[in-house]
Structures are given as C-alpha cells and as structure tokens.
Amino acid sequence: MLHARDIMTKEVITATPETSIAELSKLLENRRIGGVPVVDKGGRLVGVITQNDLVERARDLELPPAINILDFHVYIQIPSHLFHRVEKMLGTTVGEVMSPNPMTVGPGAPLSQIAALMSRQKVHTIPVVEHGKIVGVIGKIDLVRALAQEKAQ
8 A cells, every 4th residue: 555655756845935926836837746835934834835726816806695685785705705815816925825724644644545635625735744844745646646556556
C-alpha cells in the first residue's frame, strides 16, 4: 500500500503571503503546478493557494440570493461570505487570495485517505507535514500517477 511519503513531491515550492498574484501566476505556469503551500517568514504553514483560487478571483461577482418584500431586500446569505468573496476578487497578494488553515496529512497517510480528503473536501494541493515542518506536497497529478503505478503492478 502506498503512503504520502511514497507519492509526495519532496522539493516543495512555496509562496509567502506577500508574494504578488502576478508572480504566483508566473510560478504556477512556469513550473506547471496546480498550487503551492503558503508559509510565513518563520517557515510556518499559513495557507495554500491554487489555480482554483486564481480562477475564483477572476470570475464575476454573484450577489447572494435575496427575497424582495416591499422593496426591502433580505439576503439569504451571511454578509461575511460576500465580503470574503469581494476581498478575494480584489486581492493582489497571495495572503489576500489564499485559502487559510489548509488540510494537511502526515507522511504515513495512506493513499486511500488522501484520495478521500481530496474528493470530499474538494482540495487539490495537500501539504505533507511532520513535526510542524512541511516535508512534501501532494497534488492531484501525484495521486493520479500513484494510482496508475498501483494498477500497473
């Protein structure tokens, strides 16, 4: 059975919250990767930013559903959600657009657990953390490669 340590990319490329979105876009394109962990000045994991975050940033703002009663609009969504979406859309740095508090796995996490996490939580980049340090990262392509190798054996 394969584990995170067997499929993770050990040479982890990271960004900082201060990295510009333009720099990050070039990094993702040049390295042909789907996302990167975000670390603070001390190297502590503070978030993850992916292509999906950039796509979300580029889309049009959709107003939340509302009920109209006598020209009074009652929104059926918490205003903080709308504020968060606007903040992401207008963000110019990784820290403003990233997903904070990312899901992580340890090096011993089995492939099935990683696949379930990616599927259920709709995440595509998972940092591998051991003793508080990032030791690797798993992207969707790493999981697909592992599944292909597993089926070939």
